Amino acid sequence: MRSIxxxxxxxxxxxxxRNLGTILRILIAVNAGAAIYAFARDGSPAATFAELxxxxxxxxxxxxxxxxxxxxxxPTLARLSFATGASIVALVATIVGVVLFATFNLLGPQPxxxxxxxxxxxxxxxxxxxxxxxxxxRALSPAITEARLSALQARIRPHFLFNSINAVxxxxxxxxKRAELALxxxxxxxxxxxxxxxDLAPLAAEVELCxxxxxxxxxxxxxxLLVEWNVKSMPVDALVPPLVLQPxxxxxxxxGIEPSSAPGTVSINLFLTRGEVHAILKxxxxxxxxxxxxxxxxxxxxxxxRLALHFDAEASLESRITRDSYEVHxxxxxxxxxxxxxxDHPRAAHGASRNHKNNGTNNRRIAVRARRPSxxxxxxxxxx
Amino acid sequence: xxxxxxxxxxxDDEAPARRRLRDLLDDCATALPLVVIGEAQQGxxxxxxxxxxxxxxxxxxxxxxxxxxxxxxxHLLKLAxxxxxxxxxxxxxxxxxxxxxxxxxxLMKPIRVQRLLGAxxxxxxxxxxxxxxxxxxxxxxxxxxxxxxxxxxxxVPIEDVVYLKAELKYITIRTREREYLLEESLTRLEHEFGAxxxxxxxxxxxxxxxxxxxxxxxxxxxxAHWEVLLNGVAETLPVSRxxxxxxxxxxxxxxxxxxx
Numbered sequence: 001m002r003s004i005x006x007x008x009x010x011x012x013x014x015x016x017x018r019n020l021g022t023i024l025r026i027l028i029a030v031n032a033g034a035a036i037y038a039f040a041r042d043g044s045p046a047a048t049f050a051e052l053x054x055x056x057x058x059x060x061x062x063x064x065x066x067x068x069x070x071x072x073x074x075p076t077l078a079r080l081s082f083a084t085g086a087s088i089v090a091l092v093a094t095i096v097g098v099v100l101f102a103t104f105n106l107l108g109p110q111p112x113x114x115x116x117x118x119x120x121x122x123x124x125x126x127x128x129x130x131x132x133x134x135x136x137x138r139a140l141s142p143a144i145t146e147a148r149l150s151a152l153q154a155r156i157r158p159h160f161l162f163n164s165i166n167a168v169x170x171x172x173x174x175x176x177k178r179a180e181l182a183l184x185x186x187x188x189x190x191x192x193x194x195x196x197x198x199d200l201a202p203l204a205a206e207v208e209l210c211x212x213x214x215x216x217x218x219x220x221x222x223x224x225l226l227v228e229w230n231v232k233s234m235p236v237d238a239l240v241p242p243l244v245l246q247p248x249x250x251x252x253x254x255x256g257i258e259p260s261s262a263p264g265t266v267s268i269n270l271f272l273t274r275g276e277v278h279a280i281l282k283x284x285x286x287x288x289x290x291x292x293x294x295x296x297x298x299x300x301x302x303x304x305x306r307l308a309l310h311f312d313a314e315a316s317l318e319s320r321i322t323r324d325s326y327e328v329h330x331x332x333x334x335x336x337x338x339x340x341x342x343x344d345h346p347r348a349a350h351g352a353s354r355n356h357k358n359n360g361t362n363n364r365r366i367a368v369r370a371r372r373p374s375x376x377x378x379x380x381x382x383x384x
Numbered sequence: 385x386x387x388x389x390x391x392x393x394x395x396d397d398e399a400p401a402r403r404r405l406r407d408l409l410d411d412c413a414t415a416l417p418l419v420v421i422g423e424a425q426q427g428x429x430x431x432x433x434x435x436x437x438x439x440x441x442x443x444x445x446x447x448x449x450x451x452x453x454x455x456x457x458x459h460l461l462k463l464a465x466x467x468x469x470x471x472x473x474x475x476x477x478x479x480x481x482x483x484x485x486x487x488x489x490x491l492m493k494p495i496r497v498q499r500l501l502g503a504x505x506x507x508x509x510x511x512x513x514x515x516x517x518x519x520x521x522x523x524x525x526x527x528x529x530x531x532x533x534x535x536x537x538x539x540v541p542i543e544d545v546v547y548l549k550a551e552l553k554y555i556t557i558r559t560r561e562r563e564y565l566l567e568e569s570l571t572r573l574e575h576e577f578g579a580x581x582x583x584x585x586x587x588x589x590x591x592x593x594x595x596x597x598x599x600x601x602x603x604x605x606x607x608a609h610w611e612v613l614l615n616g617v618a619e620t621l622p623v624s625r626x627x628x629x630x631x632x633x634x635x636x637x638x639x640x641x642x643x644x
Contacts, residue, residue, distance in 0.1 A: 162474050166493045170400035173407055220398050261397060261426055261449040 014077055014085045015133040017070040021312035022133070026067065029132070030125055034059045037121070058104065062122070065096045086130055093122045160217065160250055161186070161193075167220040182219055185212040192242065200239035200310060200335065203270065203277065207231060210245050210268065217253050225257050228267035235272040239335045241306045247299045248281050248328050255296060256283025256326060277332045285326040300328070307332065389417035390507060391437075395430045395444035395456065396423075396472070401493070405443060405472075412501045427451030428528075428539060431459055435536055439467045441507050446473045446490075454523040458515055459530040462537045466512040470503055486517045525576050529557060531564045540564055542580070546594045546617050548573060550587040560616040582634065584612055585624040598623070598631045 015022040038051040069092050070077070077085045101115045164186050171179035192209050211229075218225050245268070252266045264284040271278050300319060307315040307330070314333040319326070392409065396402045402423050409420055421437050424430035426448055434442070442460065444453040451459075457469040471490040473480060483490045489503060489510075528539040544559040550570045557564040574581060574589055581589035596613040599620070603609065610623040610631050623631060 162493070166404065166474055167398070167400045169494050170404035170407070174403065220400055222399055258447070259449050 012082045012086075012130075012134045013137050014082060014089065014130070015137070017067070017074040017077065019312060020314050023067060023071075024313060025132075026129060027063065029129060030059065030063055031056075033125060058100065058118075062096060062100050065100065066093055069096065086126075089130070090123055090126050093126050094119055097122050160213065160253075161190070163220055164189075164216045167216065171219070178219075182216060185216055188212055189216070197242040199242075201242045202236065202337070203234060203238040203240050204236040206240055206242065206245050207234070207236075207270070209243075210249055213246055213249060214253075214266070217257075221253070221257060224261065224263050225253065226263055226265040228265050230267065230269040230271075233272060234270035235277055235334060235336075237336045238272070238277045238332070239337060240277065240332060241303075241310050244303055244306070244330065244332075245279060245281065247303065251296045251299050252281060252283035252326075256286065259286045260284070272334060275334050277330075277334050279328075279330040279332075281328045282325050285321050285324055303330075387417065387508075389419045390441060390504060391419055391421050391439040393421055393430060393433060393439040393442045393467070394423045395425075395427065395442060395448070395453070397425050397445065397448040399425075401445065401472075405495070408495060408497050408500050411497045412504055415501055416504055418504065427453070427456035427459070430456055431530075431537060431539065434460065434463060434467065438463070438465050441504070442467045442469045443491075444469060444471060446471050451527050452523065454518060454521050455526045455528070457513065458518050458526065459528065459537060459539065461512060461515055461518075462530050462532050464535055468507050468510045468512055470507075482521050486513075486520045488513050488517060488521070525578070525580075529564075529566055529568075531557070531566050533564070538564065542577065543591075543593070545591055546614055547591060547621060548581065548589045549621075558617065582630055584621060584627050584630060586626070588621055590614070590621060592634075595634070598634075 017023070034055050035052055038055055039048045041047075041051055070089065073088070073092070077088060080088070097119050098115070101118065164182065168179050168182045168186065171182060189209065189212055214225070214227050218227075249266060249268070256266065257264045265282075267280075267282045269278075269280040269282075300317060304317045307317060311333055316331045317328065319328045321327075394402050394405050394409075396405070406420060406423075409418060412418060421439050422433045424433055427444075428451055430442065430444070442456075444456055446453040448456075453469075453471050457471075460466050460469060469489075471483065471488070472493055472495065473490060474493040480490065480492075482488075489506075491499060491503060526542065528541055529545065530537050530539050532538075540557055540559060546558045546560060548566075548570060549556045549558070553567070555566040555568060555570055555573070557566050570587065570589060574583060577589075580591060580593075582592050582595070584590050590612055594615045594617070596615045598610045599613055600608055601611050609625070610628060611620040612623060613620055
């Protein structure tokens with residue numbers, strides 16, 4: 001499965017038929033269309049309802065069959081040009097229509113429309129939806145999407161960098177070796193913060209970044225900051241938006257650890273289950289912390305928006321407050337950079353080649369593909 | 385005759401920050417006689433230290449757990465010889481603008497030695513910033529009330545306060561254990577602590593979390609009025625006629641152990 005962010009949106013592209021968002025949009029659009037059609041044929045509520053019931057008996061099986069075929073054909077379709085792909089979709093719609101009509105005739109019930117009329121409507125729907133997905137892809141085109149992602153990226157404010165500089169300054173005279181290590185960590189963090197962070201990156205890299213960040217914070221906060229990692233079943237190769245966890249940890253430290261002189265634990269739990277990556281981050285909740293929570297909201301919204309740009313409806317971010325802990329739960333589809341998939345096709349490669357820009361091998365194209373299981377990342381921080 | 389050295393106390397919740405300040409003060413010591421009388425991790429500890437070893441200057445971080453630097457400065461004013469306070473902070477946040485507007489000294493971290501030395505040299509000519517100007521700074525409500533008793537400053541945690549009652553010149557602070565006298569304005573306290581206290585009478589604020597319930601009583605004159613029942617304190621407080629509505633209002637919100 002591709003990232004929903006298009007690379008070549010100036011050329012029309014077919015949507016990804018395995019994307020939950022795509023499927024939902026098709027279902028809603030066609031059913032809404034059927035409802036409007038039923039209403040238009042006879043304005044009275046009773047007749048509309050009868051017409052609609054009749055129409056859905058054939059629309060739903062038809063729709064599910066077409067979607068099932070397209071779901072199976074999705075990887076193949078992704079490799080074809082737009083014109084061929086669109087023709088195949090139209091062909092699928094026609095063949096499934098004919099087959100379904102034949103079955104209905106065989107089973108007895110009179111279909112609510114003639115085959116010809118049915119096919120005209122079906123092809124009209126295919127055309128309309130293809131156009132809609134093209135427009136949508138353009139709205140999410142590289143220029144616009146990247147501008148939005150850059151803007152979101154810029155809003156991440158690394159306050160901790162100032163804290164870290166101060167902490168390192170305090171080490172320079174007494175513990176030059178530790179100061180050296182800390183500066184190296186800072187260099188890595190800066191590199192990640194400053195680089196182009198619009199593409200998905202491996203979860204392992206994000207975790208490494210988080211470790212470096214927390215080590216810097218520990219320099220400053222000492223024993224007050226306890227960290228609990230639970231990453232045994234973490235899918236290291238899962239691709240996630242860069243800086244999806246680090247800002248949350250920054251919040252956890254700011255809101256959960258700094259306001260108290262007692263030690264507190266930040267816990268990070270990453271695991272893969274049923275094809276989804278989960279991240280649960282927990283930190284102690286201080287009701288009387290007196291810290292304004294606007295900054296926290298901003299970070300959450302920022303990450304939520306980036307998740308939506310990358311994964312559409314397949315990712316979510318939820319936060320909740322329990323009695324003494326604050327918890328953020330992120331759910332993302334499990335995607336990996338698969339070097340075997342369709343190396344030369346622009347669409348298959350979309351979203352992938354740039355993932356490896358940092359390796360300096362821009363010509364090595366890699367398809368981003370969803371595996372059946374997805375990875376959930378859950379981050380929690382607990383009050384100890 | 386040389387001047388006595390400047391006596392300095394460092395307050396910061398982060399050990400590296402204190403160490404860095406010490407290093408910098410060592411550098412300044414060649415240009416200006418000074419002595420660091422101690423370090424504290426938080427405001428309460430700082431106040432304790434200063435009661436036994438007075439200082440001329442307190443260098444304190446603004447953001448600290450439990451008691452922040454601004455609150456510390458307010459409590460320090462109650463000492464017999466209040467020290468000058470210079471704040472330190474890592475961020476140039478909008479809050480810092482308030483320091484500039486009110487001409488209150490602060491040092492931005494990372495602190496430069498020249499800047500620190502300049503600030504130290506001014507100290508002998510400075511007077512502690514008064515409560516009035518400190519209250520202009522954006523601050524969260526204090527965690528403690530401070531009262532002076534036999535020339536010592538005593539901190540009363542705000543969550544221990546059962547009620548505050550204005551009497552002539554003073555305010556009586558009632559905790560479960562005892563009473564303290566405080567010289568502040570009840571209106572200001574009500575404003576500062578907001579929803580924590582409930583005004584039941586022109587002269588009385590009661591901590592919501594300590595209210596056990598209300599009781600209808602008929603006085604000697606035959607008039608009925610409400611009395612506040614308190615957790616852990618036997619006495620009751622009358623609700624004035626004007627504030628009767630609080631009895632009705634509080635019945636609608638969850639209050640710990642209230643049996644209205």
